[in-house]
Amino acid sequence: MSAPKSPPSPSQMNSFFQETKEKLESRDPQTVAILVALIVGLVTLALILFISKRRKFGRGILLCGVCDSGKTTLFSQLIQGKPIETYTSLQENTGILSLAGMKPVNLVDIPGHERLRDNILAKYVGSARGIVYVVDSSVVSKQIRDITEFLFNILSNPVVYSARPSVLIACNKQDLGLVKGASVIQTLLEKEINALRVSHSNTLQGTDGEGPDHVFLGVPGKQFAFSDLACKVTFAEVNTQSNEATEPVTEWIRSVA
Numbered sequence: 001m002s003a004p005k006s007p008p009s010p011s012q013m014n015s016f017f018q019e020t021k022e023k024l025e026s027r028d029p030q031t032v033a034i035l036v037a038l039i040v041g042l043v044t045l046a047l048i049l050f051i052s053k054r055r056k057f058g059r060g061i062l063l064c065g066v067c068d069s070g071k072t073t074l075f076s077q078l079i080q081g082k083p084i085e086t087y088t089s090l091q092e093n094t095g096i097l098s099l100a101g102m103k104p105v106n107l108v109d110i111p112g113h114e115r116l117r118d119n120i121l122a123k124y125v126g127s128a129r130g131i132v133y134v135v136d137s138s139v140v141s142k143q144i145r146d147i148t149e150f151l152f153n154i155l156s157n158p159v160v161y162s163a164r165p166s167v168l169i170a171c172n173k174q175d176l177g178l179v180k181g182a183s184v185i186q187t188l189l190e191k192e193i194n195a196l197r198v199s200h201s202n203t204l205q206g207t208d209g210e211g212p213d214h215v216f217l218g219v220p221g222k223q224f225a226f227s228d229l230a231c232k233v234t235f236a237e238v239n240t241q242s243n244e245a246t247e248p249v250t251e252w253i254r255s256v257a
Contacts, residue, residue, distance in 0.1 A: 059103065059104070059105050059106050059127070059129060059257075060105065060106045060107075060108055060124055060127040060128045060129055061097065061105050061106070061107050061108070061128070061129060061130045061131075061132065061253055061256075061257070062108050062110055062121070062124055062125070062128050062130070062131045062132065063075055063107065063108065063109045063110060063132050063134065064110045064112075064117070064121065064131060064132065064133050064134070064150065064151075064154060065112055065133055065134035065135060065136075065147075065150070066112045066114075066136075066143065066146050066147055066150055067112040067113055068112070068136060069112060069134040069135060069136045069147075069172060070134050070136060070172040070173060070240040071109055071110075071112065071132070071134040071240075072093065072109050073240040073241065074132070074134060074170070074172070074238075074240040074246060074249065075093055075095070075107060075109040077240055077243055077246045078095075078097055078107060078246070078249070078250065078253075079095040079096075079097060079107060081243055082243065083240065083241050090111060090113070090116065091111065091116075091120070092108055092109060092110055092111060092120050092123075092124070093108070093109035094106065094107065094108050094109070095107050097253070099250065099253065099254060099257075101254070102254055102257045103257065105129065105253065105257050106127070108124050110124070112150075114146070114150070117150065118153065121154065121157075125154075125157060125159050125160055126159055126163075128160070128163070128165045129165055129166075129256055129257060130165050130166045130167070130168065130252070130253065130256040130257070131154060131160070131165055131166075131167045131168070132167075132168045132170055132249060132252075133150075133151055133154065133167060133168070133169050133170065134170045134172050134240070135147055135169060135170065135171050135172060135185060136172055136173055137171045137172060137173050137174055137176075137179040137180050137181075137185060137237075138173045138176050138178075138179045138180075140171075140180050140185055140188060141180065141188065144188055144189075144192050145192065147189075148189055148192035148193055148196060149196065151169075151189065151193070152193055152196045152214075152217070153214065155167070155193075155217055155229065155231075156214035156215050156216070156217050157213075157214060158213070158214070158215055160231070161215045161230070161231075164230045164231040165231060165256075166231060166232045166233075166234070166252075166255075166256045167231055167232070167233045167234070168233075168234050168235075168236060168249065168252045169182070169185070169186070169189070169233065169234070169235045169236070170236055170238045170248075170249055171185050171235060171236065171237045171238065172238055172239065172240050173239060173240075174237045174238060174239050174245070175239040175241065175242070175245070181237065182235040182236065182237050183235075185235070186226065186235050189226075190223070190224050190225055190226060193217060193218075193224045194218075194223055194224040197216065197217060197218070197224060200214070201216075217229065234252060236248035236249065236252065
């Protein structure tokens with residue numbers, strides 16, 4: 001068996017680089033071709049790595065929320081430019097939203113009924129570019145558990161957690177008196193999500209609080225905050241009965257589409 005070859009010495013390396021430099025200066029065709037091929041290969045490899053690491057987004061904007069939050073009225077405002085009389089949906093509403101200066105997006109209104117929403121959400125969440133979660137600001141304190149439970153299920157969904165689509169919490173019905181503002185609603189949701197994390201972790205003891213259908217939200221050992229999530233979460237105050245008062249949602253869609 002022959003002995004393994006020793007690595008080139010510094011003098012041999014210097015000689016190689018000097019010879020290569022001279023060939024390039026003399027524009028030796030073979031050396032130039034090899035160098036160009038090497039550069040093209042490195043650039044191609046870099047592009048492949050960049051594209052493979054990019055988050056893959058579809059063209060879907062999902063409107064989510066519990067029953068009577070106003071998301072179907074928001075859907076109507078965005079698609080038709082006016083509110084319509086709504087009722088509890090048993091299936092999703094879909095439409096194409098075209099705004100000036102941007103590519104059309106697929107708008108999907110997910111039913112808010114707890115027996116329907118999770119299964120229908122699963123059909124569309126993989127193509128979600130953004131998620132609008134509509135909250136009824138007038139009853140958020142009374143319904144905080146149900147409102148937060150659905151939001152928690154969305155944010156901790158493994159597909160959502162991996163793709164990291166942008167999320168807008170639309171605090172609706174701001175035209176009514178004595179409603180909660182966006183900052184107060186954010187505090188209420190963060191407090192309730194923190195409680196849900198604890199209950200889920202207790203249920204799934206020995207699994208770091210994670211299960212096959214959801215992942216841990218935020219930073220372990222720290223009170224939950226939306227700012228700790230990998231996806232960007234924004235809050236806005238809206239009134240879905242007014243086309244003008246839904247402008248924050250329209251502008252947010254422009255920013256993520």
